[in-house]
Amino acid sequence: MREPLDPEMFDPVCPSEVMPIRVGDKWGGMIIQCLEEGPRRFSELMVPLRTVTPKVLTKSLRALERDGFVVRTERAGPRHVEYALTPLGRSLLDLLDAARAWAETHMDALLDAREAAQ
Template identity: 50%
Template sequence: MSKAYDVMAATCPSRTVLNRIGARWTIFVVTALADRPMRFSQLKAQIQGVTPKVLTETLRALQTDGLVSRTDCEENPPRVEYALTSLGRSLLVPLCALRDWAETYVPEIQEAQRRAGCALD
């Protein structure tokens, strides 16, 4: 039985999905929202190094793809919360596995880079 999508095919729409998941800040936003909905300022504080502009762009892209929801809370002052959708939650298992791998093997990667005369970005 053949698969409907093949990420190795140049015109396959699954490439767009992988590009979104592989975007620089996606893994951080999805991981940050794993436990609870968060306000923009909470996300910005938790994800060190992300600029407000890039965080806004990332959240909008994840909303467009149905991975994150944005809720306007009827309060004064106005408050907005971001949360993972069920589709976004389905990304947690593979992203957590990738995070665990990166955190486990960073010493070996750093050592290989040191031997090659390079530094980890």
């Protein structure tokens, strides 16, 4: 049995839209991070991604599936669908970790530059 996803795994005040490196869309990198420990159901993904709408999460998952990063598997039974990383998706984990570390180090400069440009 997998551990449940931590509802606080993404800081709600972290402005993910300032992340200079993205996979797919605003939510792609966070979805990939949620799938790092193994397959997850849609409802499990909604826990830490609490501000995403179901419609947008569906769109993001489909885009990640189209790009070969995620695989969608339907299990027998009543609507049991899981999403998991493919080897290609798993290959992004180190890159995303490096991008996240870089953004944490440079977040103030990024925010200052964007504010100055307005």
